[in-house]
Amino acid sequence: IDAKITKTAYDYMLFVLRKGDAIYERTMVPFRLIEVYLDAYPRFLGEKILFNVQTELIAGKYGDIKPALTLSSPDGREMMRVPVTGENMEVPFASRTAPAGEYKARLVGADGTVVSELSINFPGLGEWYTAQFPEEVILPPFTPMATTGSQYDMWGRSYIYGNSVFPARIKTQNADFFIAEPEVLVDGAPVPGAGFTPGKSAPHHADFTARAEDGRCEIQASGWVEYDGVSYTKYKVALKAGVDHLALRFQMPAAMMKYLHTSRGDSWGAKRTERLNEGRTVVSFYPMVWVGMEDKGLCLFTETRRTWTAPAKEAFIITKQGDKAEILVQIAKGLKAGASLEFEFGFVATPVKPLPADYPMNIFGDRFCMLMRRPGHAPVDAIALCHARASLGGNYFDMDWCKHGEDNLRQNINDVKKAGTRGVQYICGHYLTEEYPEAAAFADEWKMLPEHTLDYEHDGRRFVMYDACPASHANAYIQLKLREILKKIPFDGFYYDFGTIGFCSNKNHGCNDRYPILAQREFYRRTALVIYQSGIKEPLIVLHNTDSVQVPA
CATH class of the missing domain: 2.60.40.10 (Immunoglobulins)
Structure with a gap:
């Protein structure tokens, strides 16, 4: 137990396990006083x-x-x-x-x-x-975004804004997703739009501002949309009168809202994936909620509900009735006149990119399976997992004890190429070992909080790895290590274990009660860019997320 005991008169610590008034265990824990001043x-x-x-x-x-x-x-x-x-x-x-x-x-x-x-x-x-990872590079298979006034067109989708803070129309695969414009509801009545202003635009990124206003409140929005279809906006609400309830409403055809998928990211099982039935479905808060059908859908997400005051257990109310359906996102309750509220919200329409040319035979598996490939027959593996075969802390084989991993990985990749298969190297998410001086020195500023750790052994000693938050400088630190690997051994991409992102409250790098979904997205974008810049024109990233897919990331 890491506890500072500053008085020498104590004899022992008392550990108590309780729930409410019920006590389940009491244990006396002896301790040794160490003179650390x-x-x-x-x-x-x-x-x-x-x-x-x-x-x-x-x-x-x-x-x-x-x-x-x-x-x-x-x-x-x-x-x-x-x-x-x-x-x-x-x-x-x-x-x-x-x-x-x-x-x-x-x-x-x-x-x-x-x-x-x-x-x-x-x-x-x-x-x-100070490392730079240029944002203007359009990574395949995505295409440049076209901006025409208040309309943003990217692969397979169009976001068309009207005169308010949400797009009036979202088209995906030539189908309209909304049957009415999305609304900000104050006590059940919509706040009318008061203007949309496009900002700077480029093929990879476009900014905008928007307003909605009536006698009850004024809403100012500042947002962006990018070429992969992800859009995120920060909202400021100024109350002119007292408000009991503030919510967002999205209405769409019931036929397009067949399934629900959510993911919290803290663990692979922290999700809901189910068919949506007629009637009312109450969903507790998840940072990411997707609804849709087999080939299209809409993902709503936010990185934080820190300012939300509505009950988390009823954050999303989904209603299907006849041929109509709606999602009600409950943001706040009990707001007083003169108060202000800030919140963040984003969306992305799916699918976000075309299926691979070899779909559904783009099968992923272990490199041993590829030996069963036979010319002219259905492929066993199209993508194979390759290992450096070092302990967890040796993924990058750049320390003396794990340098043998380079030869192991090179042999793996050569075997994969001989079989006509593409290869990806195993990487343990964004975990970093404190054997690296930088990882140790910047640990308190890089790690996720609550802390997630793994341990491993070599040479008779045990070492600890921590999960570094992609919102920290650890993001760039890891990408440079990947770049060095690709300089030594060119191959097709990387396999990330622990491919989801959970909650982080480490204020030392800016996470203040936040799910850093956009930072995770940037982490993967940088990885794809590093692979692309190494000469691989179709970068591969394989994620282990056990069906807990986080669409925006």
Whole structure:
């Protein structure tokens, strides 16, 4: 148990397992007191280091020694000396100009006594910190987006805005998805549109703003749409009068709303996939909800419901009656006059791209199956999984203990090519091992919170990997490692284990109670770009998501 115990008078800790007033277990846990007076928590990307000083323990053992906190550079020069003013201290650290190396933090008494010291490794800000992944490259099989006024056309779909904050029409595969314009409902009545203004546009990205207003509220929208059909908007609602209920309504033909699919992403089983029956279906909050039929559909999504005040258990109300159907998205309840509300919402119509030319025979499997391929017969595998055959932490075979993985992967890829199959290398999601100095130094700023970890062993030692959030700089760090692999061994793409994205609350990289779906999408876009730029004109990414598909990502 990682717990700071600052009083020596305690005999044991008491662990209690309870639910409500019922107690199921009590366990006395012995502990050992370790004299650690100083802890450091680097926030290098925030250009600071946080320190925790056990002032009470120091005073109990040394008396009033008026300690100072010092920080020395790798060459031994004292960079900073400040008096200890409390248990929690924050000191600046010029990460962008500081040399890489081992820094020393010390607690020093007024008489020069060193009470405690620790080392802080700063690996420097590498190429990953400023790496660019051009957004204007249209990756196959997508096509450039065409913008004509308030109409956005991308492969297979059109989004046509009218005079309000949602598209008046969405066409997918030449079929209209709406039977009425989507609406923002205030106490059950729609807020009329007040204007749509196209912004800057390019073949890969277009911006827009929009307004809706009446005597009850004013809504301002600022959004974008991109060439894969993903659109995301931030809304600001200013209340002129008290409002009991604010919701979004999407109405569509019942025949096109045959199935429901949702995914939370925290685990493969955190989803609903089912047929929608006549009547009312209540769906609790999921960051992504898709409705549709066999060959087309509409995905609604948001990265956060942090500002939503409507009950999460009834976030989506789906109603099918006769030939009509609707989705009601419940955003807020009990808003007062003069209050304001901000929320985010996005959508993408499906399908998002054409099926592969060899569909449905684009079968994915293990590389061993490809040996059963026979010319002139149906393929056993069209895409084969290849391994570096190193422990989990050795996916990138760039440390001494796992360099044999390069030869293993090269042999795997050669075997795959001989069989006329395309090969993808196994990658353990965006997990990073703290064997990498950067992964250790920036862990608190890169990892997902709540934390997800895996462990592995080599050379008789156990190591830990953490799931790095794609919204952090770890995204670029991983892509550069993939780029280096492709320089050594050209092949067709990558297989990502743990292919879904869950909840993250790590404010150190900007996730504030958020499902970083768009960051996951950007992670995969960058991977496709890295493969494409390596010379592979049809980049392959295979995801292990166990039917918990997250459409926008």
